[in-house]
Amino acid sequence: xxxxxxxxxxxxxxxxxxxxxxxxxxxxxxxxxxxxxxxxxxxxxxxxxxxxxxxxxxxxxxxxxxxxxxxxxxxxxxxxxxxxxxxxxxxxxxxxxxxxxxxxxxxxxxxxxxxxxxxxxxxxxxxxxxxxxxxxxxxxxxxxxxxxxxxxxxxxxxxxxxxxxxxxxxxxxxxxxxxxxxxxxxxxxxxxxxxxxxxxxxxxxxxxxxxxxxxxxxxxxxxxxxxxxxxxxxxxxxxxxxxxxxxxxxxxxxxxxxxxxxxxxxxxxxxxxxxxxxxxxxxxxxxxxxxxxxxxxxxxxxxxxxxxxxxxxxxxxxxxxxxxxxxxxxxxxxxxxxxxxxxxxxxxxxxxxxxxxxxxxxxxxxxxxxxxxxxxxxxxxxxxxxxxxxxxxxxxxxxxxxxxxxxxxxxxxxxxxxxxxxxxxxxxxxxxxxxxxxxxxxxxxxxxxxxxxxxxxxxxxxxxxxxxxxxxxxxxxxxxxxxxxxxxxxxxxxxxxxxxxxxxxxxxxxxxxxxxxxxxxxxxxxxxxxxxxxxxxxxxxxxxxxxxxxxxxxxxxxxxxxxxxxxxxxxxxxxxx
RNA sequence: CGGGGCGUAGCUCAGUCUGGUAGAGCGCACGGUUCGGGACCGUGAGGCCGGAGGUUCAAGUCCUCUCGCCCCGACCA
Numbered sequence: 029x030x031x032x033x034x035x036x037x038x039x040x041x042x043x044x045x046x047x048x049x050x051x052x053x054x055x056x057x058x059x060x061x062x063x064x065x066x067x068x069x070x071x072x073x074x075x076x077x078x079x080x081x082x083x084x085x086x087x088x089x090x091x092x093x094x095x096x097x098x099x100x101x102x103x104x105x106x107x108x109x110x111x112x113x114x115x116x117x118x119x120x121x122x123x124x125x126x127x128x129x130x131x132x133x134x135x136x137x138x139x140x141x142x143x144x145x146x147x148x149x150x151x152x153x154x155x156x157x158x159x160x161x162x163x164x165x166x167x168x169x170x171x172x173x174x175x176x177x178x179x180x181x182x183x184x185x186x187x188x189x190x191x192x193x194x195x196x197x198x199x200x201x202x203x204x205x206x207x208x209x210x211x212x213x214x215x216x217x218x219x220x221x222x223x224x225x226x227x228x229x230x231x232x233x234x235x236x237x238x239x240x241x242x243x244x245x246x247x248x249x250x251x252x253x254x255x256x257x258x259x260x261x262x263x264x265x266x267x268x269x270x271x272x273x274x275x276x277x278x279x280x281x282x283x284x285x286x287x288x289x290x291x292x293x294x295x296x297x298x299x300x301x302x303x304x305x306x307x308x309x310x311x312x313x314x315x316x317x318x319x320x321x322x323x324x325x326x327x328x329x330x331x332x333x334x335x336x337x338x339x340x341x342x343x344x345x346x347x348x349x350x351x352x353x354x355x356x357x358x359x360x361x362x363x364x365x366x367x368x369x370x371x372x373x374x375x376x377x378x379x380x381x382x383x384x385x386x387x388x389x390x391x392x393x394x395x396x397x398x399x400x401x402x403x404x405x406x407x408x409x410x411x412x413x414x415x416x417x418x419x420x421x422x423x424x425x426x427x428x429x430x431x432x433x434x435x436x437x438x439x440x441x442x443x444x445x446x447x448x449x450x451x452x453x454x455x456x457x458x459x460x461x462x463x464x465x466x467x468x469x470x471x472x473x474x475x476x477x478x479x480x481x482x483x484x485x486x487x488x489x490x491x492x493x494x495x496x497x498x499x500x501x502x503x504x505x506x507x508x509x510x511x512x513x514x515x516x517x518x519x520x521x522x523x524x525x526x527x528x529x530x531x532x533x534x535x536x537x538x539x540x541x542x543x544x545x546x547x548x549x550x551x552x553x554x555x556x557x558x559x560x561x562x563x564x565x566x567x568x569x570x571x572x573x574x575x576x577x578x579x580x581x582x583x584x585x586x587x588x589x590x591x592x593x594x595x596x597x598x599x600x601x602x603x604x605x
Numbered sequence: 606c607g608g609g610g611c612g613u614a615g616c617u618c619a620g621u622c623u624g625g626u627a628g629a630g631c632g633c634a635c636g637g638u639u640c641g642g643g644a645c646c647g648u649g650a651g652g653c654c655g656g657a658g659g660u661u662c663a664a665g666u667c668c669u670c671u672c673g674c675c676c677c678g679a680c681c682a
Contacts, residue, residue: 040631040643041617045675065674120680137682171606171680185682237682246681333679346679440682474682508641543642550642561641571641 029501030523031536035072038548048244050483051176053492057552059500066173066181070476073552076500077479078184082163084215084497085186085473092208093201094159094188099141101165105131107140111451122169134167139448139470142189146466147454153193156456156466157201161188163475177476178436179246188471191449193456198467202234202443205471209238209439212473214604217495218482221433223249223258225440226334234443238473239435240481249433252423257430262334265413266430267422272306272326275385283367283397283405285390292362294327297396301387304328309380309388309400311364313353313372316342320356324366324376324408325415326383332416339375339412357391365389366406367397376408377415436481437474444468492553493575496599501534503592504554506546508561510539518585519560522570525589531596550575556595558588574599 039056046052054060059074070078086096102124108114113121114133122134135141146158163186173181188205192198206222213220218240225237237260239249250264251257259265291297298305308327313320314336321340325331337345350361356372357364365388366374380386386400400406419432448454449465458464479498486493496502505526507519523535534554536545542561549557559571559580569582572591583591 039616044611044617047676062674118680166682168681172676172678174676179681183682187682437682472682477682511640541640541642541644543640543644546642548643559641563641 029534031534031538034534036548036552037071038551046176048175048178048484049487050178050244050480053483053487053551054176054480057492060177062176066170066179068177068180068182070184073500074479077494077498078475080498080500081216081475081479082184082186084212085163085475088208088212088215089161089186089188091211092159092204094161094190096162097145097160098162098164099135099138099145101135101167102132103135103138103141105133107144107452108133111140111143111448113140120169120171122167136166136168137470137472138162138164138187139189139444139468140452143448143452143454143468146189146191147449147452150191150454150466151456153456153458156193157190157197159188159190159201161186161471175244175246175480177480180476183477184475186473186475190469190471191454191466192468193458193464193466195467198443198469202441202469205441205469206236209441209471209473211604213238213240213438213478216478216482216497217486217603218438218478219485220438221249221251221258221435223251223260223435224263225260226262226338233445236441237435237437238439238441239433240438240478240485241433241435242481242484243434244484245434245436247435247437249435250417250419250421250430251433252426252428252430254428255423255426257423257425259417261417261432262332264417264430265424266415266417267424267427269329269379269415269421272383273304275307276303277301277385277398279385280399283400285392286387286396286398287394288363288396289394291394291396297387298327301396301398303387303398307383307386309366309383309386309402311357311366311369311389313348313356313364314345315348315352316340316345318342319373320348320352321373321375322356322364322366322369323414324374324380326377326379329377329379330416330418331377331414335412336375336414339410339414357389359389359391359395360393363389363391363393363395365391365397365400366408367391367400369406373410374406374408375410375412375414376402378411378413379415381408381411436477436484438478438481439471439473441471442469444470487553490547491551494553494555495603496555496596497603499532499553499555501554502532502596503556503558504534504536504549504552505558505560506536506549508542508545508559510537512562515560515562515565518565518570522558522560522585522588526592529589529593531589531592555599556592558592560585 037058042052043055060068124132166185167182170181173179190201220240222236222238225235248261291300294305294308305327310325310327312323353361381402387398388400390397420429423430446465454466455463482498509515526533553575555575557573570585571580572583573580
């Protein structure tokens with residue numbers, strides 16, 4: 029392709045509305061442009077990268093035994109009513125009406141439709157398993173879209189679904205998909221890590237996320253450098269955390285009240301009482317779908333709302349309002365405690381039960397209790413792990429300290445189980461002639477997001493440094509001195525040869541000054557650059573260099589095609605095929 | 606939705622506090638000089654100052670309402 033015939037428009041300055049580097053660079057390099065919040069054009073250059081990403085995904089999906097199809101973006105409400113998600117899904121689901129006032133939605137995901145497709149055709153265990161995938165535009169009316177392609181509302185996603193007769197079979201496909209995902213990210217040359225994940229409201233049992241490591245990542249990952257354990261912080265378990273230090277105050281038969289004026293925070297109270305924050309029992313009142321619960325956690329730890337939400341099996345969870353706290357506990361916010369607390373479920377983290385002596389709010393203004401003994405002075409209804417893992421906590425599998433990293437979630441795979449197949453009667457007859465719901469898995473991968481993540485990971489202050497497999501063009505041929513006929517002739521000739529040789533090349537034939545062309549070439553980040561100018565051509569040479577660094581080399585024009593081919597082969601050899 | 610910020614030329618931004626003829630740089634067009642790392646000189650085109658209402662002799666500037674965009678939090682590929 030010739031630069032003059034395609035549509036590449038670079039920007040000299042960072043766009044005002046971009047914050048993260050991938051968004052800035054994708055906009056500046058002319059890969060994308062914004063239409064509305066979270067809604068973008070993929071311009072020709074950007075589309076080429078996305079298309080290459082898609083092809084890698086296709087190859088690996090086929091290898092994993094999944095067949096490609098495309099489902100509609102717009103889906104009738106009935107399917108969603110059947111699965112129960114029309115009511116469950118929040119405002120993130122873009123609901124629309126047609127001219128007959130019939131309800132539809134713009135698909136945020138396709139479990140309902142795929143389940144319908146499969147239930148129509150598959151009736152027997154002999155026809156299972158089935159695995160299907162699509163690469164298609166999704167719409168999720170995110171509360172807050174941001175960071176360009178990183179979190180758009182409309183975005184390109186590869187979603188795959190598998191259907192099985194039994195859990196072992198799902199297991200096999202799940203593992204195959206996990207492997208396919210690893211290969212996809214490896215082939216793109218991305219640094220990534222699979223981590224255990226929460227299943228969120230899609231439902232299901234086992235789940236992994238694929239995180240591209242980047243400081244700008246929106247997710248926190250807890251990872252163990254010694255044994256390789258990794259989990260999203262939402263899901264992360266820890267080994268036994270350090271016990272609280274010995275109780276510094278006198279032990280007593282009953283809790284005693286202490287006047288603690290205006291002391292609301294754990295730090296204030298601990299210091300005032302002369303105890304360690306770990307001696308406090310933090311009591312938080314949450315409001316879930318239908319009830320209020322009191323959650324007890326050690327003062328030096330934090331509640332993990334995702335774990336709590338999973339335990340309560342609710343869809344919404346928030347901290348109760350101050351008024352509600354007062355109504356339930358009888359005291360103002362900041363002075364809640366479990367002693368004498370009635371009419372509300374009490375959930376305690378195990379670390380609370382382990383305390384020999386503790387301090388806690390007295391459910392009375394400006395008052396705390398000391399010498400509280402869990403089990404003696406209060407009894408929680410449930411003891412369950414609801415704490416947030418933090419760096420330095422012991423790894424749940426090897427007890428070494430875990431560390432925190434940031435990641436961009438580019439893929440997420442789930443074992444769905446029978447949530448959709450049961451709700452939508454997607455069943456098969458087993459060998460005994462008995463009807464069973466199919467067991468499902470689903471496997472998502474953000475296509476545009478992965479491309480953006482690749483840029484987050486591969487750039488410098490001049491621009492993008494594309495990994496070869498995702499580069500919009502693998503090679504750029506820059507023609508300098510386009511006013512000199514002999515240069516034009518040589519460059520045109522070389523361009524024709526490169527095309528003839530099947531090399532993925534963009535010919536910068538613009539009559540721009542050299543500086544402009546060099547800067548554009550750096551900004552866009554083509555991996556292999558060929559510069560044809562009067563200076564080198566006087567000696568019959570053309571320059572070859574790599575965006576990733578290293579020296580420029582002079583290559584006789586007659587050897588150029590072969591040299592480019594060899595260079596590309598060398599780069600490819602570094603990547604898994 | 607809560608908290609913060611911003612809407613002025615295609616892009617990046619001044620001008621708003623303190624009301625008085627709409628600005629700069631880049632880009633674009635034309636002419637000239639240049640030509641291996643975002644050239645220079647000259648000329649020119651380009652604006653309902655996000656929108657609506659109000660205050661005022663006079664509003665980009667003050668007030669009210671609205672729409673859009675960005676950032677922090679809860680959601681997620």
